[in-house]
Amino acid sequence: MADEIRFFELNTGAKIPSVGLGTYAVTRNTVVTAVKVGYRHLDCASIYGNEKEIGFALKELFDDGVVKREDFFITSKLWCTHHLPEDVPEALNKTLEDLQLDYVDLYLLNLLIFVMTCEDTLKGVHNSGKTEKIRLTDRIRLIGRLTKFFRSGVAMEALYDSGKARAVGVSNFSAKKLGDLLEVAHVVPAVNQVELHPVWQQPKLHEYCHSKGIHLSGYSPLGSQAGENIRRRVQENPVLKMVAERLGKSPAQVALRWGLQRGHSVLPKSNSEARLKENLDVFNWSIPDDLFAKFSEIEQEKLIRGSNFVHPTCGAYRTIEELWDGEI
Template sequence: MKKGSTGFKPENFSQPDLPSTWKAMEALYDSGKAKAIGVSNFSTKKLGDLLSVARIPPAVNQVELHPQWQQPKLKAFCQSKGVHLTGYSPLGSPGTSSIKGDVLKNPVLALVAEKLGKTPAQVALRWGLQSGHSVLPKSTKEARIKENFDVFDWSIPEDLVSKFSDIKQERLLKGTGFVNETHGFYKNIEELWDGEL
């Protein structure tokens, strides 16, 4: 944010100084004040730019990641660089009014859930774990929290995992709040996500 600015508006964001910011994060790690350092919402390009100046690579990149936004390019890049990928909104944030789309109502998830006797939420979480990334579901309901934990003693068979490639891909968290054509650091959505739409 620009010094003295108030409010979450695109024009209040300044150009990020990634090398200096990361150097400060590395100093926190070196001092023992942080056991690990990482990033969030970094595209392949942004992560590559960071890795070109980083002495300590990020341990993790936390991004939107679920069956409806699988991000195979970013996943492959992170794996090749030893950066763990964590998916926030692995259920697509059901009930959030600002997000359009409902991952848990996807017909592929419904089909797999029915075949396995699981819920679509459990299938989405298990898909994430089987894909090799961690998942961060959230819920305020005790029953759902318990249900979300019931994903470790079973797996999705390969013939059903292959059906996930049929799911139409769509980013649910567009990032429009970071974009302003005339006053923002990012002029459009494509620039914000480096074309990884």
């Protein structure tokens, strides 16, 4: 009988549901539908611009008794305008207000969210195309910000002491950046959320995080969040399609099940009820060892490269290689 792999245990002792719903561009109705069909993990972010809408959906679900708060796992992320230690509580409080919650289960610090321009302005790149400008005097190189964030007792211990964040983690960190962070961190991140799918398997990062007790969580596990072309490059991969045909499953289901068997939680996104249900049908079957081994034959390519976040003459990172520490 297949190991269902419905949860992974974090270094805090908490259990994170292995399949969550990515909420970028997701509506209130989609959240309600997803929860009713079985999702118990929402991956949110203030920069998605819909945390208030999600908050109304959660209140409706809790008030109607569809699900209890204690049975639910909710993640949110810190935006670049609040990387300084003194700004962290303000950002988290706004997220909690919008989500209508007393706490989040996981709060992530995102690395890949800003670029320095030659106009002496730090611009936060918004998914909607808008930008937010920060005063020149507030500019600090990224690793400096991260160091202060994790070293600061006010920023980190207050989150725990208040009970407003049950766990903290990071997103888009390379093994090298995690190593740099762990040299100064008082708290080992519970999670590193990164691009993960069969076309970008990140074995070095996987091994490093495993050795440090950091759980890997995969965004865009089907490639879909990053655009139609990238979705095709993941789900139309010949190995993936072959395995799906052998098992009588969809390529999307195989990609998600691959992640679970690899030890990653996965965060697919869909607004279709049928697809939401399909993406949850990954627990009562498994990929046999002989077929699982075939995934090592897939040519690897990072599909979400972050080229908008580098500049050759100014900024925190000057090349893609520097941004990812050569781990591409």
